Amino acid sequence: METKKLLGSTKKVVSQYTTWVTFVGLLLLLSILTQGNALKWNSVRNLLIAESVRSFAALGVGMIIITKGIDLSIGYVVCLTASVAASFAQNPDYASAIYAGHTFPLFVPILVAIAAGGAFGLFNGWLVAYGKLPPFIATLGSMSIAKGLQLIYTRAAVVGSLNQNFKDISQGNVGPIPNLIIYVAIAVVIVWVFLKHTRQGTNFYAIGGNPQAARVSGINVERDLMMVYFYAGLLYGIAGTLLASRLGLANSLTANGMELDAIAAVTVGGVSQSGGVGNVSGMIVGVFTMGLINYGMSFLGVDSYYQQLVKGLIIIVAVYFDMKKYARRS
Amino acid sequence: MDNTYALEMEEITKVFPGVRALDGVTLRVKPGTVHALMGENGAGKSTLMKCLFGIYKEDGGIIKLNGSQCRFKDSHDALKSGVSMIHQELSNVPERSVAENLWLGREPLKKSLLIDHKKMNADTKELLARLEMDIKPEKRIGALSISMQQNCEIAKAVSYNSSIVVMDEPTSSLTDNEVDHLFKIIRQLRSQNVAVIYISHKMEEIFAIADEVSVMRDGKMIGTYDICDIDNNKLISLMVGRDATLRFPTFKSSIGDVCLKAEHLSAMNPRSFKDVSFELHRGEILGIGGLVGAQRTELMEAIFGVRGVSAGKISISGKEIVNMTPKKAIQNGVGMITEDRRGSGIFPLMNISANTSIASLGEYLTKLHLLNHNRLNEESRRYNEALRTKTPTMETLIQNLSGGNQQKVIISRWLMTLPDILIMDEPTRGIDVGAKYEIYQIMGQLVEQGKAIIMVSSEMPELIGMSHRVMVLCAGRCTGTLDKSECSQENIMRLATKFM
Incomplete structure (x- = not known):
């Protein structure tokens, strides 16, 4: 009886914290397979x-x-946004720089990139919320528009030779901790506070859970929907800036396929496609679970072609269980 | 057929973690009878039916169909064996025709490859005529009224030559006329030796149609009775386990000034309501009567700002509100409990606390404009305790509660916004007798406190028993307002069918 009870409560914990259990399980597996070698500070960093x-x-x-x-x-x-940021951070003496001969203060590339991301977010959000386009189609369209704009803006060339100040945004360290990790931590805290402790954050869950009921409850569904895409756009702008800064360049291949990686990561992290479910810790654990899988396989010498395949399977399995968990009840 | 029973469910037991949903339940249904299955929400009726249809696997007991033991994999499997279910919620493909829906998955074929639409439509026509249903086989099923769609489901059940038909609250969205027609069809089925299991909360219907009634309570079968040996009060006391004599509570409220005034309201859609005017007073329950399709819900949604109006004025406490939105309505002290609890009421994957507080978040902010979770949870708990919502914890997901308790959470949600005016659209739909009475009591207390209620209801007794005045709509127009003294079933019906 006791063991049955224990099993029952274990089962409950596992189903509630699937994401964490998967992550810790993978971590243990990897450390066993590599006798702890894969988990030295340098590698983790x-x-x-x-x-x-x-x-x-x-x-x-x-x-x-x-x-x-x-x-x-x-x-x-x-x-x-990475290309835009990079274009305002090129060394002025670089002959093929987009604004050759000009030097911009450090805040310009950052702000312009974030503004570009925000503008795309508003565009997406307007299409979805007021234009009533299905999000899939609206963002499919803006995906192509973004790609087109990037090619027009850069003339399909590499935006390189970035100044050191800009590169230091992401390449610097605070003590032993890389700047990038600090930025992520700050973003995580802000998004967490937003989703958990503000009205609008709570409204997002309500809109995802039952848009009609949300409307009746006095929520301005259209405005909030537009804002969620806007906030996401700002985050993409930051991502673009950091990516350009870290790579020291941007070109038309930068961040290719990131949408799939991000969607896969949050799905693995328990953000349900059925809407209204998910939290920040899950999203982040999802990202690092996917990262760990990639990294673990590389460390173990698995061919990168197989990595792609394994990643696909993991996404399917995660959504499969997600659907089982929520679809049946409604 | 030498079996006495068409269906025997013997000693069925089903255990869920922490609850014994069915405890040795035995149900025997004779062929050619209408067998009512009654019980409060959560008594185990649905669980029992889910075991029959293989949606749940029972932990003990056996099921026999015409004397031989059976077990269905799923409802399709059951259908093939002549056991069908008419669900409370319709499950058809709205964009396809009536005939296509009826023969879905078993379409007649030409040269065993192409669908024979001609034969399909002809067969459907013949079947519908036999059941005296006036429906065109080619019509898109989504374009039919709810009752017509339900008739199609019944026709589908008949087309499978079902020997057992389970109907789960089939009349919840039907008008009296449509109910009469449904009963005619049920009697026709009975005369063809079909056993009908009829699940309903409505006493009048049970006495009108059933031959036998089985009562369940708390996962146990209380007993099966011949309908002649039982009366209304006995049935209620069997269901709730106590004597219930009063159906409606008495409450004393003093009628005050006008708090809501609608003048010449017309909908955007020309086929919806037109030129409707009324006044609502403090301390008053204004009932809104009418048949399905009378545009009562649409009118309520317009007043609450869920849909726009093309003409007319809405004033709250003497102040005209233009371009009403739900947000403005809430700010002006109006709350709305919608008709469709699942569609526009609950947030299924959110807990009780979040479901209660969602409309009042702005009133509970800290100095930094963050949500004050402590106070939100505390107040949610207070309202739900006051309404006696039965739930294990405030963190339980609302989808795990029974219909009556979900409704209490939604009433709590609106009480928490401290409204002066509460619009309640079908407030007791799909709710068991005990919870119904509690909701009536809550309504009484609210008007005693000087709040005003608009109640849309399709249940005549409720409309007559609870309202101070009843406004009746027919085809989108107001056909009259009846005072308490003039409120009778006949008068309401007369007004509700004025333009028919």
Whole structure:
């Protein structure tokens, strides 16, 4: 009887914290397989840095999915904002610089990139909330627009030779801790406070859970929906800036496929496609779970082609269980 | 057929974690009878039916169909064996025709490849004619009224030659005329030796149609009775386990000034309500009567700002409100409990606390404009305790509560906004007798406190028993307002069918 009870409560904990259990399980598995070698501080640090930019995208799309939306434009919007940021941070003596001969203060590339991301967010949000376009289609369209704008803006060239100040935004450290990790931590706290402790954050869950009931409860569904895409856009702008800064360049391949990585990560992190479910800790754990899988496989010498395949399977399995968990009840 | 029973469910037990949903329940249904299954919400009726249809696997007991033991994999499997269910919620493909819906998954084929639409439509026509249903087979099913769609589901059940038909609250969205027609069909089924299991909360219907009635309470079968050996009060006391004599509470409220005034309201959609005017006073319950399709819900939604109006004026406490939205309505002290609890009431995956507080978040902010979770939870708990919502914890997801308790959470939600005016659209739909009475009591207390209530109801006794005045709509127009003294079933019906 006692063991049965214990089993029962274990089962409950596992189903409630699936994301964490998966993450810790993978961590243990990896440390056993590599006799702890994979989990030295240096490697962990690299993993955190590698996943940091994706975290911003994941936080953005995570909020959107909570409202039962989706955003396919992430990859190219991040690519565009990275290119824009880079163009304002090129060394003035670089002959092929977009604004050759000009030096901009450090805040310009950052603000312009965030504004570009925000503008795309508002555009997406307007289409979804007031234009009543399905989010899938609206963001599919803006994905192509973002890609087009990026190519027009950069003439399909690499935006390189970035100044050191700009690169230091992401390449610097505070003591042993890389700047990037600090940025992610700040973003996580802000989004957490927002979703958990503000009216609008709570409204997002209500809109995702039952838009009609949300409307009747006095929530301005259209405005809030537009804002969620806007906030996500701002996060993509930050992601673009950091990515350009970390890579020291931007081109048309920057952030390619990031939308799928971000959507997969938050889904693995328990943000349900059925809307109204998910939290910040899940989103972040999702990002690092996916990162850990990638990193673990590389460390173990698994061919990168197989990594792609394994990633796909993991996404399908995660959504499968998500659907089982929520679909049946309604 | 030498079996006495069409269906025998013997000693069915079903245990869920923490609750014994069914405890040795035995149900025997004779062929050619209408067998009513009654009990409060949560008594186990649905669980029992889900075991029959294989949606749940019972932990003990056996099911026999015409004397031979059986077990269905799912409802489709059951349908093939002649056991069908008419659900409370319709499950059809709205964009397809009546005939296509009827033969879905077993369409007649030409050269065993292409669908034979001609035969399908002809067969449907013949079937519908036999059941005296005036429906065109080619019509898109979503374009039919709810009752017509339900008739199609019954026709589908008949087309499978079902020997057992389960009907779960089939009349919850039907008007009296439509109920009469449904009963005619049920009697026709009975004469063809079909056993009908009829689940309903409505006493009048049970006495009008059933031959036998089985009563469940708390997962146990209390007993099966011949309808002649039982009366209304006996039935209620069997269901709730106590004597219930009063159906409506008495309350004394003094009628005050006008708090809501609607003048010449017309809907955006020309086929909806037109030129409707009325006044609502403090301390008053204004009933809104009418048949399904009378545009009562649409009118309420317009007053609450869920949908716009093309003409007319809405004033609250003497102040005209233009371009009403739910947000403005709430700010002006109006709350609305919608008709469709699942569609526009609950947030299924949110807990009780969040479901209660969602409309009042702005009133509970800290100095930093963050949500004051402590106070929100505390107040949510207070309102739900006052209404006696039965729930294990405030963190329980609302979808795990029974219909009556979900309704109490939604009433709590609106009470928490401290409204002066509460619009209640079908406030007791799909709720068991005990919870119904409690909701009536709450309504009484609210008007005693000087609040005003607009209650839309399709249940005549409720309309007559609770309202101070009843306004009747027919085809979107107000056909009259009756004072308490003039309120009778006949008078309401006369006004409700004025333009028919």
